[in-house]
Amino acid sequence: MPNNKNKIEIITLGCSKNVVDSERLARQLIANNFEISDTSENSDSIIINTCGFIDAAKEESINTILEAVNLKKQGKIKKVVVAGCLSERFKSELQKEIPDVDVFFGTEDYEGIVKEFGGNLKKELLGERELTTPKHYAYLKISEGCDNPCSFCAIPLMRGLHKSKPMEELLYEVKSLAAKGVKELIIIGQDTTDYGKDIYGKRNVAELLNKISQVKGIEWIRLLYAYPSHFPDELIDEIANNPKICKYIDIPLQHISDSVLKSMRRGITKKSTVNLLQKLKSRIPDLALRTTFIIGYPNETEKDFEELKEFVQEIQFDKVGVFDYSVEENTPSFILGNPVSDELKEERKTELMEIQKEISFNKNKSLVGKKIKVIIDDIEGEYFVGRTERDAPEVDGEVLIKSDEKMLKLGDIYYVEIIDCNDYDTYGKLV
Numbered sequence: 314m315p316n317n318k319n320k321i322e323i324i325t326l327g328c329s330k331n332v333v334d335s336e337r338l339a340r341q342l343i344a345n346n347f348e349i350s351d352t353s354e355n356s357d358s359i360i361i362n363t364c365g366f367i368d369a370a371k372e373e374s375i376n377t378i379l380e381a382v383n384l385k386k387q388g389k390i391k392k393v394v395v396a397g398c399l400s401e402r403f404k405s406e407l408q409k410e411i412p413d414v415d416v417f418f419g420t421e422d423y424e425g426i427v428k429e430f431g432g433n434l435k436k437e438l439l440g441e442r443e444l445t446t447p448k449h450y451a452y453l454k455i456s457e458g459c460d461n462p463c464s465f466c467a468i469p470l471m472r473g474l475h476k477s478k479p480m481e482e483l484l485y486e487v488k489s490l491a492a493k494g495v496k497e498l499i500i501i502g503q504d505t506t507d508y509g510k511d512i513y514g515k516r517n518v519a520e521l522l523n524k525i526s527q528v529k530g531i532e533w534i535r536l537l538y539a540y541p542s543h544f545p546d547e548l549i550d551e552i553a554n555n556p557k558i559c560k561y562i563d564i565p566l567q568h569i570s571d572s573v574l575k576s577m578r579r580g581i582t583k584k585s586t587v588n589l590l591q592k593l594k595s596r597i598p599d600l601a602l603r604t605t606f607i608i609g610y611p612n613e614t615e616k617d618f619e620e621l622k623e624f625v626q627e628i629q630f631d632k633v634g635v636f637d638y639s640v641e642e643n644t645p646s647f648i649l650g651n652p653v654s655d656e657l658k659e660e661r662k663t664e665l666m667e668i669q670k671e672i673s674f675n676k677n678k679s680l681v682g683k684k685i686k687v688i689i690d691d692i693e694g695e696y697f698v699g700r701t702e703r704d705a706p707e708v709d710g711e712v713l714i715k716s717d718e719k720m721l722k723l724g725d726i727y728y729v730e731i732i733d734c735n736d737y738d739t740y741g742k743l744v
């Protein structure tokens with residue numbers, strides 16, 4: 314067996330917040346003379362950063378753990394370490410069910426994991442990361458945990474209550490990312506609009522974004538995970554007036570019927586939601602809106618679903634994600650059971666995505682003939698693959714540019730004329 318001593322594979326599951334945690338952990342392990350490898354074939358150990366959000370994610374995490382344990386049983390690797398949300402939430406159960414795992418850690422326990430490998434935590438490097446995204450964009454996690462009482466959500470059980478990261482620490486992190494060539498920063502947290510209320514006594518994400526926009530090298534700033542019921546007004550102005558902030562907001566709404574929103578404990582009504590969206594669209598020209606909905610919540614009736622379809626037709630979101638309701642232990646809605654069948658959830662999800670597909674196609678068609686900025690992420694076959702300010706990485710559409718035109722530099726931003734489109738992507742040529 315090749316000498317893979319000191320080679321560790323980190324498998325990251327779940328959301329972009331887990332990506333940031335794994336990048337921080339990788340930086341710590343490298344500082345302790347470990348090498349991060351991208352396959353188990355040439356690794357001595359595997360660390361699995363798990364997700365415990367909904368059923369599908371839990372299943373994927375457990376399958377990944379079992380695969381790693383199998384490699385250990387075959388003598389192909391020596392150590393399996395499990396960390397992250399699923400482990401934070403179900404540690405004792407997992408220890409009983411999968412005893413071949415060497416050790417289980419919760420979330421953000423960098424010190425524990427580094428010590429497990431005989432190293433020690435390098436406090437001076439805590440703001441630093443080993444990027445796993447393409448070098449020109451990175452996620453910036455501005456807070457951890459969540460104070461919102463959404464009835465279906467297990468995240469506060471795994472990530473705790475809302476904690477903002479001090480601005481100076483974040484700006485240090487931004488400067489070190491910009492020095493590495495990062496141009497696009499994607500702002501994440503469980504609820505990014507709550508930033509600052511705990512440590513500055515007010516929600517001041519607008520101030521943070523303004524300061525980030527002054528860091529040399531950062532060209533695009535994108536806000537994800539905004540919460541509808543307390544959207545700061547200054548944030549609307551900052552997004553509208555700051556040329557470095559993408560005219561793009563990801564604001565999960567989860568539903569629109571008042572009876573479902575009430576049972577979900579979202580703290581907002583249909584009327585206030587519509588008012589907020591109209592305000593955002595009127596004060597931020599060309600705004601691209603992304604949202605997500607949960608289908609099949611226990612008290613969702615056919616009438617509620619009709620209302621949701623009409624709402625999606627009316628608002629014309631640019632991007633929509635739809636999730637099936639997942640029954641989560643220890644969440645307030647757990648007692649409501651799961652009365653909406655999986656078949657009906659699937660049916661409703663398909664129907665809603667069909668509506669959105671048409672909206673997405675028409676929005677793409679309206680871009681044809683326009684000259685817009687595109688950042689180049691990758692090259693695939695005969696195309697360069699890029700994104701506009703209206704597209705977040707990994708979840709939204711792409712712009713495909715024929716690669717025989719001119720050699721483009723990954724990570725650079727070019728003006729592109731949109732010449733064609735399909736339901737979710739567009740085709741462009743260099744201007």
Ligand code: SF4
Nearest residue numbers: 459461463466468503
């Ligand atoms: S805002 Fe609601 S859904 Fe989102 S993490 Fe917080 S509790 Fe969960």
